[in-house]
Amino acid sequence: MANPIEQFEIKTLVDINLGGIDASLTNAGAFMVMTVISVTMFLVMGMNKRALVPGRWQSMAELSYEFVAGLLKDNVGAEGRKYFPFVFTLFMFIFFANLLGLMPYAFTFTSHIIVTFVLAMVVFIGVTVIGFAVHGMKFLTFFVPSGVPSVVLILxxxxxxxxxxSRPISLSVRLFANMTAGHILMKVFASFILPLGILGIAPFVVDVALVGFELLVAFLQAYVFTVLTCLYLNDAIHLH
Amino acid sequence: MPDDKDQSSHDDFDARLAKARHARHGPAGQEPVSESSKAGVSQAFRIGIDLISALLVGTFIGWFLDDWLGTKPWFLLIFLLLGGAAGMLNVYRTAMRMVEEVEEEIHAVDKKAPKSAQKEPDTADLDPKQPEK
Structure with a gap:
């Protein structure tokens, strides 16, 4: 039976050594590059025609733009517009990474905690820096809840x-756990199909349903990551 | 003749539109509920992670302080409790945000409801016209 965890194994594709530092291109790195390329192609080629009445592809590109712009406007307000490029990049990167990972034989790099943790740390440090840049030392009042007696404040x-x-941890674990659990589940059901013979139709049906469910999860987790980034931005800009 | 044909196809479209609208607005209040119950598992998951992550951070800070200052169990104990409390705070905030979202959804449905009620006599008017022609 196939090992359900084998799919997460990092394999070196091209050996690169930069002055003693191992900078080899792995399957994770290759899929990150592929994600960036496919997002760029999706947006640039979609908007190539710049038609007033968009075709299907252009309307998908516009829809994704408007979706993230709407999220930012609803959760942060007009001040959030400045950070749109970052939030949009984040959403498209995670969403396309999750989708690409669902392709047969693909590698899902969002199922590695270190990848999602770095993404979450970028958001966390960025938001903290923005908070201090906007409010200066007044940002520290964010940690002092209002209307609480000073004795309780010590606690x-x-x-x-x-x-x-705990924000970067919950942010990264959520994405990582969802992607990993989904892919393991799919693999486990898939490994039952052939050994069960004719009865294998049952796990096969489950797997087909799971692919649909995983498509939903791929979007939902990219969405949740983006919404929480917006909420953290909102906290940093408006202090509650 | 072509004009007449055009007119009839137009009527046909109106009838189909009215039917589709009826089908959509019939079970108006139920749609969002079933959607949110689907997302229930992921919401539960979200809350669980919120609770655990703060506990982990608290435990780690306590363990680090103990290791650094050589006060073996004390900081770990204190920060374990603080971490648990912070987890509860996270859960409370996430839950309140979810309540807000649900309330907004209900408001949105309420706002839509009078609109569809206004449109319904419109479509009801169209329906009896159809058999006449």
């Missing part, structure tokens, strides 16, 4: 700080 401030520090 509340550490709790707020821990809650703030």
């Amino acid at each position: 509340m401030v550490p709790i707020e700080i821990i809650s703030y520090l």
